[in-house]
Amino acid sequence: MQLTLKTFLERTESFLPQNEIVSRQADGQLFRYHYADYCRRTRQLASALARLGVKPGDRVATLGWNTYRHMELYFAVPCLGAILHTVNIRLTDEHIAYIMNHAEDVVLFVDPDLLPTVERVAPSVRSLRHIIVMDDRPAPLGDCDYESFLATGDPDFAFPEIEENSPCGMCFTSATTGDPKGVVYTQRGLYLHTLALCLRDVLAISEHDTVLPVVPMFHANSWGLPHAAVAVGATIVLPGPHPTAADILDLIEAERGTFCAAAVTIGVELYAQLKKKPRDISSLRGLMLGGSATPEALMKRFHNEYGVPILTAWGATEAAPLATITHVRRSVFEAGPEERIKVRIRQGIPVPGVELKVLDDCGKPVPRDDRHPGEVHVRGPWIATEYYRDKRSRDSFADGWWRSGDIATQGSDGSIRLVDRAKDLVKSGGEWISSVDLENELAACPGVLEAAVVAMPDARWQERPVAFVVPLQESGELDPDILSAWLARRFAKWWIPDRFVVVAALPKTGVGKVDKRTLRERAAGLAL
């Protein structure tokens, strides 16, 4: 018995076909159908791909939003034995061309609004043979539209038997410098990752859930939620193209979403939007935020004002992506809401199957005192052991372990707390300053929506921190002296940033994280 994604699809098709897949379309209307239809169309799509000449091991790329068609591709391509390469739509043309050439994609599925990118990039992708537009209207370029293509397939297509170590998915992680690095997922890896997500002590995804993945399907498997939803037959609500915070909240309210997952930066936007226009989000049993550390202040706001617990996890494209999860152990749970939040701001413990160690500069485990930071290393059945055909692998992988580049401390219970990305730590006078700690405390200051802290070159101290701060009210003002005094309540004097810059918004990267590279350039300008 091979551990392959097909097993999940066929079980749901046979035993749990009754729940809905709801997909927000470009015009804001909702498309809805049942898993029975989803499974039939997924078979038909795999058949159409096989008839097109797609072979096991071939790379099939997507350039698209979170939609039902994208979700059909999520299973049709792997169940055919081919490899689904989800291209990050927010990369530059140059990087998209690079990764499609590096992956040697042969087919591309693209959402209509992303066709301009394809027009610019496709001519330089040497391997590309077919382009299919995810629409039901005649396609302005490429082979044809998705529905016409689907019609060429057989809805009773039998998926082939596939060996569990076969590659089935591919995603590129944006490097700080240089070209993106490719990560390949196997059937076995995604099968086990999917099971892990459905464990009661991890995300507890269930047939009773209505899952709303805001995290893009082109970003680290949408954190595995489409796979998990199919595996248990959970209702899934896909937010479609260009979802705003308002769109997401409207969907949660209308569809009674129980589980939502998004980048921390989106969590900040959701809260701000709720303040502008209240919605009923009482159906949510959990809001999972990731991509960076969730500020405690945001967590308390969601908890106290809306009764919604925030789930914190840690992972990366290299980890499929889930590696650790906050676990509120029974004794802490029974100690009450205040104690739970202290645990929920931490990145938690490895999910079953993953091994974790936090190592200092000498390669020795850090003490469990929550004071000594070290780099997080993980390994497990779904954690990458190399980058795809990339010499940079040797910098990040050794003996089956992935060196994450993330810096954390470990508490007495073994749970980790992210302190910083290795490259984001501020080094002042030979000591480390955690940008994440400063950001969390600033975000808790009255009148502040969010904050980012980066290093500024300094002749005397080597580096000094600079804070960029966004006010809660759009027209709000913030007094640097008040911010400074707020931080002085908790941190040593030499931790207090030299400069506080009030900005209307923080720059974000293609995957929705705060773009610290841009901020560092601004900070360097301030230093001059």
Add this chain to the structure above:
Amino acid sequence: MQLTLKTFLERTESFLPQNEIVSRQADGQLFRYHYADYCRRTRQLASALARLGVKPGDRVATLGWNTYRHMELYFAVPCLGAILHTVNIRLTDEHIAYIMNHAEDVVLFVDPDLLPTVERVAPSVRSLRHIIVMDDRPAPLGDCDYESFLATGDPDFAFPEIEENSPCGMCFTSATTGDPKGVVYTQRGLYLHTLALCLRDVLAISEHDTVLPVVPMFHANSWGLPHAAVAVGATIVLPGPHPTAADILDLIEAERGTFCAAAVTIGVELYAQLKKKPRDISSLRGLMLGGSATPEALMKRFHNEYGVPILTAWGATEAAPLATITHVRRSVFEAGPEERIKVRIRQGIPVPGVELKVLDDCGKPVPRDDRHPGEVHVRGPWIATEYYRDKRSRDSFADGWWRSGDIATQGSDGSIRLVDRAKDLVKSGGEWISSVDLENELAACPGVLEAAVVAMPDARWQERPVAFVVPLQESGELDPDILSAWLARRFAKWWIPDRFVVVAALPKTGVGKVDKRTLRERAAGLAL
């Protein structure tokens, strides 16, 4: 990364060592310690076994009750790469000697009260080299007592790396006729079975649970609950030697048990005991009954009188044992308690990873109309594909599928409902009569505790049903005409048993199921 049981133990040791293992001892006192101690002693035990000369692949047998020492063996032996053979203490001496010789056990761990069995059997087990008595007092026979043996090991022992397809467990299933048949479990099989148990839509075993496995550890891995408890670090309460229904209820009340698992026959005893002496069992979120079909009447009594939902599952020694689980889907759940019970009496749908088919006599899938019975076939990563060195394998296995010998119908939702064991169906005038259906209806009759129906030879009809009925009150009487009229409300006239025999108790097999072989012999006597 290999899928081995060690992964679970080491994660709990490092991140979730705080919960308790509670073990009822022979004198009724409770022994308690934490997972930190459990893991340390398990390493020490593995080390002692290695120093004794136990090699990977060697068989280590146990003859014991559900105790903390037995639970240490549950992980020490597999994590050393050896094979844990849990011997059913209720087998005859002849069968125990047969299976120990067939397994070629080299070491035997035995509980003190079972030493008489060992004295009789051990001399005929040719492979046996060591006997260790699970006690802390000097052992009257064998090598030594468990605690002295443990002291020879190193508590910092590092478990070896083991290939996931290595065998790690072994259990014999009692055949109706002939010698017991051996089933071997692999590391990979038990790893995946453990994860399945912890899925929210299966048993949802969690660190927040207090698990009370009444099902013996010598019977089908105690349904996988010791493995699941270790994997998530759940509190576990072990009922020790000779637990009575009163002992079990006292433990649930005192330890605030959340999840209890037992044979259906024990469930009947628990209910009868609760009527005699009430206890607070409100902490229970679920009572899992298995081994045979749970009567709807018993389920309603637990639900209505105690608010405890009964979980129904189906499996067998050959299936590690879990193959299917009742799943109350969201729409049914929201329809209310009455609708949920209609689903909960069914054996449900395959757990993720297992494939299932119900085939008629011609090998064709039965229609999903809940009317046409067929034999249940399953396959999956933890389902056996053969009996250990046994020519009878070819009668039960083909193409990776196990033919269970259990007869079920399938509903429109695909869920199965057990109708009978193939050998327990009553064949009357060329038509099938389900003994399970008759038993369920009799158990719902006022004044009835439980019932068993078997076939009696009949000259005219080939076979006719006979019912053995136990009154709810020990001194109660039951009128056959009333029982007959009760059944006539629901069944065709030719289904009604020809005889109703009132008995004080039903005979039970070594694994606690109703012993239908003995009843058939009694029924044959009645026919003469």
